[in-house]
Amino acid sequence: MKILVLVLMLSFFAGCESSRESNVVITEPDTCDCKTLILDKDYNRFYLNDRKKPFTGTCNIIENGILKSTRNFKEGKYHGDFIEYYDNGQVKLLIEYKAHFMNGDVKSFSEEGKLIGHSVYKQSRLIEIKL
Numbered sequence: 069m070k071i072l073v074l075v076l077m078l079s080f081f082a083g084c085e086s087s088r089e090s091n092v093v094i095t096e097p098d099t100c101d102c103k104t105l106i107l108d109k110d111y112n113r114f115y116l117n118d119r120k121k122p123f124t125g126t127c128n129i130i131e132n133g134i135l136k137s138t139r140n141f142k143e144g145k146y147h148g149d150f151i152e153y154y155d156n157g158q159v160k161l162l163i164e165y166k167a168h169f170m171n172g173d174v175k176s177f178s179e180e181g182k183l184i185g186h187s188v189y190k191q192s193r194l195i196e197i198k199l
Contacts, residue, residue, distance in 0.1 A: 113144025
């Protein structure tokens with residue numbers, strides 16, 4: 069009888085343990101190296117490992133230890149700031165994206181940080197040149 073109770077208790081705890089493991093959710097990172105992103109040409113969006121999970125987050129391009137570019141994504145599309153940097157760390161180019169389209173300001177800067185170009189886009193169409 070004691071053995072039967074012991075076996076039942078062990079099977080109960082083993083059952084609880086395995087149900088906890090099945091609830092584990094593996095999430096994609098929200099920051100990565102841009103070179104690891106894969107373009108799904110059929111849907112025109114980027115993903116990391118699973119084509120069914122478009123990437124949301126930030127990727128960076130780093131060359132020889134220097135940050136060259138930062139890009140933001142939402143649901144696999146460019147969304148938010150796209151920034152390129154000079155080797156000295158100054159911003160070279162700043163583009164605002166929304167749903168994979170240039171949408172808003174596009175600014176270019178000199179290596180000293182001076183604004184040298186400024187235009188406005190809507191749905192990737194040039195609306196205005198400000199500088």
